[in-house]
Amino acid sequence: MTNSLDVFLQSPTTNDFPNLERTPSSYNPLQTYDLAKGNDKHYQQQYADMYFTRLAMLKKPVEQVAAEAWDDFKIAGETAKKVDRVLAVRQGQLCWIVGTVYMEMPLKPNVLDDISKEHWIAAPPPRAKFTSPNGQDQIMLEDESGRIRLTGSFLPMQLLVTGCIVAVLGTENRDGEFDVVDLKVPDLPAQPERWGRHHSQVQGGKNNQQNGTPQAGKMAIVSGLGINGDEGDTLCVDLLLEYLLGEAAGPESQVAAANISRLLVAGNSISHGTPIPSREDVAAKKKKYGYDPTAYNAAPTERLDVLLATLLPSLPITLLPGLTDPANVSLPQQPLHPALFPHCRAYSLIPGESSQDPGWFDTATNPWQGDVDGWRVLASGGQTVDDVFKYVEGEDRIEMMESMLRWRLVAPTAPDTLWSYPFQLKDAFIISECPHVYIVGNQPKFDTAVIEGPDGQRVRLIAVPKFRDTGELILLDMENLGVEVVKFDLFQKT
């Protein structure tokens, strides 16, 4: 038992407690996922454009990777050749092709089924996975010309979902299926240097007062606060608040808390805020047509507002919406409206006003990317990984996150099974620059890893658990990208 342990277990002392100053945070968000406002946002486009542009943009890098690997690949004296179009593959010829993966799964929801079938009975609850156990799933590869079915013993070892762009090596067999021997993905894109954008801006004369790169603190990451209207289950959130403010716990923790320079809230701050009620919500609700004003409960948003407003005087916050937040449901989710935060508004930018400095309270998109303390951070509310999870066997979220980065896609399954804005000229979900930190919120449990790319890229992956379930706050050291966990809990016997 150290001395510091007993510091608060004694009678009031006259000595002054130090006032702590918080480590500043360098913050420079990117507007990668901002959609056009108002009338410039259209929904008439076909989703096919997304796949078309995605393939067009990612074909080149995949071809490079594949060409390097398979240029002098020989089986029985036959050299692998590149075939430009999927339909141009000839039977028995060793070749490689590039295309978009499409997963044909009987259990996958299909919008055409929804339209053509009349449902007289209640639909079954949503499935945890689309995979069917008896091998009815088919993997296809398609490009502008057509589709070819992939097969082979190599495939089940690979993590594949609809929408990812891959190159496959093999031959077409007698059944007209493509027997895959090897498979390549685009892999990690080029990674900017730390402080890269910052320095270019400094040289550009935009940001003169900050030449040096200050010693960075830590970024606190939390997701799934899950504030609902019910009272009496938010004490852990209170403890989190007090910890971040540096009021709770002992002097050591307070000093540690002062080193936290930013809070990132990765989605699902409110548990029932989505404008489209879930199946359970609909079932629970009694039939009533139209909008029912009595059903509206302002308490969760008010409480979230007060919570964040209490933190803001001390801590800058980046707030991402999530699946259950009152934002639009299709990706990219746009920032939560400032009207939801009457108390926090004073800390955010005036809407519609462009400013050089980002807001102290930054309501961001989901997914979102930006530079925090020089590092490129890519964060998402978790729907993307949750949807990939349904396509593949296994539970390893980190592996899925890694795959998504290597596919260079933030939301590979959009627009197939993930709601998405119909991008037309470009697929915004393509990762053009490799982040240093990839954060995904609302995962079942905390996990982290560092992955490396072919050109020496290093990415810290963090799966952030739901705070409501686990009480875990993740601290990311912004100097060495080390991770630690602070777990809040109540000790109660049942």
Place this chain on the structure above:
Amino acid sequence: MDKFTDYLAVNVFNEQRVVSYRALSRALKVHSNLAKQMLYDFHQKQNARKASSVHATYLITGTRNPQQPAQTNGVHSQDEDSLMQSDTFMSSSAPEPDAGTGEESIPVKSIILAKEEDLEEVKNQFENITSIHIYSLEPGTINDLQILTDCNREISTKYADEDPLQTWRQYGTIQNANVKRRSMRRPPPAAAPIVPVAAPKDTIEAAEQRTAKRPPSPRMKDIGPKKKDEGKEKSPETVAPPKPGPIVSSKPETTRKFVPPKKETSDLFKSFAKAKPKKQASASSAPQTPLTEDEPMAEAEEEEQEEDFRIKISTKEEREAKAKAKKDREEQLRKMMEDEDEEMADAPPAETTAQEDEVEESKPIDRPVSRDSAADKEATVTVSGGRRRGRRRVMKKKQMKDEDGYLVTKEEPAWESFSEDEPEVKKAKPLAVNSSAAKGKKGKAGQGNIMNFFAKK
């Protein structure tokens, strides 16, 4: 140093409340760390005097034993299950190298809140404890720790008007020099977007005038019953005039000639009210509340909240205009008060009103109609920003026993204030005046309309 003992004794023992270190630090304006020590001191001393008179909860920080399974339950019981599930999944079905958790050990710090009876058990679960402090004190053991949330909820409402950037330093909150906040603060949503600006202003002045004579009462509660007693002596409608809110916009008959100038001033005020300095409002809003009796408190609150974002501009012109308007208003107010006092004096004797009635009754038979229209005309309405406020003259039915012991029902003109909440009364329904005593006198009125016979009494 005994201040905190008093505070804790009052709140924990007398009021049976839960006091957290944060609540204590806010209440006494001390550093939260000092508040933790205060709680400890109080807990020790009181329990030394009388065992287990105060119950405490502790916040323990440190690292837990890795092998010790988390025994915490309660809220997270469900979640523990799901966690377990995913753990087993991990071990059974995931052959992939668990890169992250495998190669580097992630430090996990635990912050656990526990009741004092569980303290030792929790301590045993920890491998290393960095700090323990009392989180809260309460009069007895608590079943559900969640009720501690109320402390923070109370803090967020009670000290909402404190500027966190200025006052939080004393509580030991981590300061941030880089905080960016817009200078123009928006009001919290509770403030109605459109507030009748003129009315509250007058309220304040009226309040000031009155409070000069009356000793200020500290609590609204205290004054409530007293006012009621006063009101009882007079007729019910005499209580209404002191309502400060609507005075501006409405006038009794006697002051009707003032209507045009008054409207002007109120309009003037509407346009200048934004320039009103904050100090005045906060100074006078307190004495204002006792007077408002049954006037909704919300109005006072709205007023205060609106102050927050008023732009403080006062050019010379405006000041002059204001001063003039104020003078006018004061005079009118005074006059009105006098008039109303007279009216009040008149009201109780039955004869005078009866005579009045008779005078009016000498008019043609369509009397009710004309009266109605008069009543409508007399209703003065201020429409400010879409909100309708004002007073109107209505006929009120009044029942009383006369000397012979008969019940007499009379109609008397009375002023009542109304707002947009109520629908505008199109016609004050002429009420039948029939009682045995009044029959002879008022027979004419009774015969006027046969429907009166069926009218609801």
